[in-house]
Amino acid sequence: MNKQPCTYILASKRNGTLYIGATSKLIQRVWQHKDDLAKGFTEKYQVHMLVYYELHGSMALAITREKQIKKWNRQWKIDLIEKENPNWQNLWGSIQ
Numbered sequence: 081m082n083k084q085p086c087t088y089i090l091a092s093k094r095n096g097t098l099y100i101g102a103t104s105k106l107i108q109r110v111w112q113h114k115d116d117l118a119k120g121f122t123e124k125y126q127v128h129m130l131v132y133y134e135l136h137g138s139m140a141l142a143i144t145r146e147k148q149i150k151k152w153n154r155q156w157k158i159d160l161i162e163k164e165n166p167n168w169q170n171l172w173g174s175i176q
Contacts, residue, residue, distance in 0.1 A: 084135055097126075106133060114128045130171040131169075131170070
């Protein structure tokens with residue numbers, strides 16, 4: 081998963097604060113959030129758990145999906161996470 085466009089969701093805890101992003105380097109980007117190297121929202125609210133991600137064929141598609149999910153209401157976002165990750169496990173270990 082060196083360079084693969086994707087959309088991802090981070091959480092502070094189960095049903096906690098959510099952050100939606102898009103990147104072409106998921107491992108690097110999650111590591112930046114996890115270690116508070118990405119200053120701003122995720123650092124302020126301690127949003128460090130990777131709870132969902134989906135791969136895309138291009139960055140344009142990943143960004144479009146990110147914008148789509150950001151517009152959703154909170155319950156739809158939770159439903160999306162729980163469909164693939166019902167226990168809200170941190171997926172960081174599975175992408176390294």
